[in-house]
Amino acid sequence: MEALDYHAEERRKAEFDVEEMKIVWAGSRQAYEISDRVARLVASDPVFRKDNRTMLSRKDLFKDTLRKAAHAWKRIIELRLSEEEASKLRFFVDQPVFTDLHWGMFIPAIKGQGNEEQQQKWLPMAYKMQIIGCYAQTELGHGSNVQGLETTATFDPETDEFVIHSPTLTSSKWWPGGLGKVSTHALIYARLITDGQDHGVHGFIVQLRSLDDHLPLPGITVGDIGMKFGSGAYNSMDNGVLRFDHVRILRDQMLMGVSQVTREGKFMQSDVPRQLVYGTMVYVRQKIVADASCALSRAVCIATRYSVVRRQFGSHNGGPETQVIDYKTQQSRLFPLLASAYAFRFVGEWLKWLYTDVTQRLQASDFSTLPEVHACTAGLKSVTTSATADAIEECRKLCGGHGYLSSSGLPELFAVYVPACTYEGDNVVLLLQVARFLMKTVSQLGSGKKPVGTIAYMGRSEHLLQCRCEVERAEDWLKPNVILEAFEARAARMSVTCAKNLNNFANQEEGFAQLATDLAEAAVAHVQLIIVSKFIEKLQQDIPGKGVKRQLEILFNVYALSLLHKHLGDFVASGCITPKQGALANEQLRLLYSQVHFDNPSLLLYMVLLLERLLQSTSF
Numbered sequence: 001m002e003a004l005d006y007h008a009e010e011r012r013k014a015e016f017d018v019e020e021m022k023i024v025w026a027g028s029r030q031a032y033e034i035s036d037r038v039a040r041l042v043a044s045d046p047v048f049r050k051d052n053r054t055m056l057s058r059k060d061l062f063k064d065t066l067r068k069a070a071h072a073w074k075r076i077i078e079l080r081l082s083e084e085e086a087s088k089l090r091f092f093v094d095q096p097v098f099t100d101l102h103w104g105m106f107i108p109a110i111k112g113q114g115n116e117e118q119q120q121k122w123l124p125m126a127y128k129m130q131i132i133g134c135y136a137q138t139e140l141g142h143g144s145n146v147q148g149l150e151t152t153a154t155f156d157p158e159t160d161e162f163v164i165h166s167p168t169l170t171s172s173k174w175w176p177g178g179l180g181k182v183s184t185h186a187l188i189y190a191r192l193i194t195d196g197q198d199h200g201v202h203g204f205i206v207q208l209r210s211l212d213d214h215l216p217l218p219g220i221t222v223g224d225i226g227m228k229f230g231s232g233a234y235n236s237m238d239n240g241v242l243r244f245d246h247v248r249i250l251r252d253q254m255l256m257g258v259s260q261v262t263r264e265g266k267f268m269q270s271d272v273p274r275q276l277v278y279g280t281m282v283y284v285r286q287k288i289v290a291d292a293s294c295a296l297s298r299a300v301c302i303a304t305r306y307s308v309v310r311r312q313f314g315s316h317n318g319g320p321e322t323q324v325i326d327y328k329t330q331q332s333r334l335f336p337l338l339a340s341a342y343a344f345r346f347v348g349e350w351l352k353w354l355y356t357d358v359t360q361r362l363q364a365s366d367f368s369t370l371p372e373v374h375a376c377t378a379g380l381k382s383v384t385t386s387a388t389a390d391a392i393e394e395c396r397k398l399c400g401g402h403g404y405l406s407s408s409g410l411p412e413l414f415a416v417y418v419p420a421c422t423y424e425g426d427n428v429v430l431l432l433q434v435a436r437f438l439m440k441t442v443s444q445l446g447s448g449k450k451p452v453g454t455i456a457y458m459g460r461s462e463h464l465l466q467c468r469c470e471v472e473r474a475e476d477w478l479k480p481n482v483i484l485e486a487f488e489a490r491a492a493r494m495s496v497t498c499a500k501n502l503n504n505f506a507n508q509e510e511g512f513a514q515l516a517t518d519l520a521e522a523a524v525a526h527v528q529l530i531i532v533s534k535f536i537e538k539l540q541q542d543i544p545g546k547g548v549k550r551q552l553e554i555l556f557n558v559y560a561l562s563l564l565h566k567h568l569g570d571f572v573a574s575g576c577i578t579p580k581q582g583a584l585a586n587e588q589l590r591l592l593y594s595q596v597h598f599d600n601p602s603l604l605l606y607m608v609l610l611l612e613r614l615l616q617s618t619s620f
């Protein structure tokens with residue numbers, strides 16, 4: 001049989017409504033229709049071809065990216081695409097590009113941190129792309145430690161200007177995407193100094209290049225930082241270096257939504273938390289979580305198609321050999337990744353809602369949910385990107401030697417995706433932010449302040465610290481409330497244990513440093529609980545379509561029980577479940593794998609089929 005026949009054979013046996021499943025994946029019928037239409041638009045346009053990307057020199061790749069960006073912009077204007085359609089188009093073009101930083105960080109930073117007048121001045125030019133901006137925060141010396149940035153913005157009351165300066169080599173801006181070759185402007189982060197006093201890090205809009213001849217303006221040294229990991233991949237982006245030699249900008253180029261400097265040089269803090277200066281990072285982290293399921297689904301799609309077609313061993317009487325997807329080991333490596341794609345999809349949808357909610361609250365001066373939103377975006381960004389990067393590499397191995405070929409699509413997918421574990425906050429550093437939030441929550445438990453939202457379960461910690469799981473048979477693990485309680489008990493117990501151990505240190509900061517590994521693990525447990533609970537909430541919604549809900553229930557159980565199996569040590573050590581119950585969970589997981597493949601042989605392929613259009617790379 002030909003490869004296509006194998007696929008057709010598997011698809012023929014579908015037992016659920018594929019059209020409805022597509023809508024579940026997209027989030028709504030309208031979102032599905034937009035995605036489908038824009039995917040066709042990109043696939044049928046030769047300018048957007050990408051089969052030669054890994055063979056191009058850096059220079060040609062960069063030219064190709066400029067051509068695609070210009071063509072995309074032309075099509076967006078000609079077809080009057082909405083914001084949603086334009087961002088879908090960017091997604092299907094599937095190439096890191098300077099416009100990501102312009103639309104994804106420069107504009108949101110002005111919207112989030114600029115005052116009314118600043119928004120009116122800068123946004124119309126940015127929306128028309130008459131100016132192109134990047135987000136220049138990280139320096140050679142400091143990325144994670146934002147408070148450690150060294151670039152200075154010193155107010156000169158004589159001229160009503162700020163003097164932007166790079167006082168040391170380590171203060172050179174280093175990494176910003178779009179900076180190296182393209183941007184005309186940058187949103188830079190620098191230490192604000194007025195009257196000799198340092199007021200910490202704030203955002204400033206600085207013009208870098210002439211709008212006439214694109215040459216750097218006086219006092220600006222700017223360039224590209226060079227080749228990055230992999231061929232093609234992130235090399236389409238002009239990550240750059242930037243130095244300032246006493247560059248003067250007008251006072252109103254400091255973003256003044258969070259704090260202000262008056263004409264007299266007086267520093268004034270608005271009535272809003274200073275953390276709003278970090279708001280753009282929260283916005284992008286939320287977007288990165290939404291994107292994780294897309295990258296993961298591409299990898300899973302490639303590995304699944306390969307696993308169906310590939311045959312090794314087991315031929316009887318000259319018959320066909322065994323499809324590798326039939327091997328239990330292949331299933332136990334692949335199916336949890338498929339389930340994770342759905343889990344990340346649903347938690348991404350929820351995070352988008354949470355972000356919209358906090359934005360509305362902030363507009364009404366309600367800052368109460370900001371710490372939780374910071375913890376959720378940081379934690380989910382960390383857990384979903386780490387899992388996705390690992391999963392892409394696992395998918396490469398699932399395709400044997402063929403996975404190592406560029407033509408499989410997997411090496412480039414990995415090389416493009418893996419920096420997501422570092423940018424927008426190193427994943428470990430972000431987990432430690434979640435841990436701080438959890439420790440604060442635990443320390444306030446006795447104070448009468450009721451934890452709400454994603455930490456509401458901590459309010460039941462008295463019960464969770466002593467509850468015992470009631471599972472007696474493998475099928476008991478199929479009950480969502482049993483799974484949820486096990487995840488809650490594990491998360492609560494790990495956090496409470498860390499909090500107790502912190503008390504053994506005279507100095508909290510020293511304790512935090514010594515217990516950082518345990519704290520990061522407690523943060524992972526908390527974030528995995530959020531993902532599990534949002535999957536359950538999704539299943540409680542009305543999901544139309546024959547058999548669709550049933551398939552999602554199977555995937556939910558695969559996701560949760562595979563995590564339980566992987567982190568069995570945590571679950572058993574926290575005392576909620578016994579080793580025997582852990583073994584029953586594993587038994588159930590094995591049965592689920594068989595169910596995915598044998599009771600419903602088409603399930604897997606159909607789900608993957610939905611994602612096929614996302615897959616523009618050459619595959620098998």
Ligand SMILES: CCCCCCCC/C=C\CCCCCCCCCCC/C=C/C(=O)SCCNC(=O)CCNC(=O)[C@H](O)C(C)(C)COP(=O)(O)OP(=O)(O)OC[C@H]1O[C@@H](n2cnc3c(N)ncnc32)[C@H](O)[C@@H]1OP(=O)(O)O
Pocket residue numbers: 068069072073086087089090093097099100101103104105135137138143144145146147177275276278279281282284287370371374422423424425426429430433436
């Ligand atoms: C093809 C062409 C198409 C054409 C056009 C199409 C149109 C397209 C449309 C759309 C496209 C959009 C695409 C978007 C996609 C974007 C792609 C992005 C690419 C990625 C590029 C990468 C960029 C970057 O990496 S930017 C740099 C990021 N840097 C970091 O993340 C640094 C990490 N470090 C930190 O965040 C912090 O410094 C820290 C939190 C780790 C340290 O904080 P700490 O030491 O505690 O410091 P402090 O400042 O004192 O904080 C204390 C308290 O503040 C709380 N807190 C910290 N952070 C936050 C926060 N963000 N929000 C709220 N609260 C915060 C912290 O918890 C402490 O609280 P406490 O209560 O006092 O304990």
Ligand SMILES: Cc1cc2nc3c(=O)[nH]c(=O)nc-3n(C[C@H](O)[C@H](O)[C@H](O)COP(=O)(O)OP(=O)(O)OC[C@H]3O[C@@H](n4cnc5c(N)ncnc54)[C@H](O)[C@@H]3O)c2cc1C
Pocket residue numbers: 101135136137138141142143144145174175176177234239419422423424425426427428429432516
């Ligand atoms: C492809 C790419 C694109 C980027 N785009 C941009 C951009 O457009 N604009 C921009 O401003 N920046 C950008 N960055 C920079 C990025 O945000 C930083 O690299 C990131 O925040 C990590 O900071 P760092 O490089 O200083 O890492 P470091 O902080 O030096 O991390 C090194 C190691 O130290 C560990 N570590 C650091 N601090 C702690 C701690 N407190 N506790 C425990 N461990 C710790 C980390 O876990 C890591 O293992 C980009 C980076 C990449 C790779």
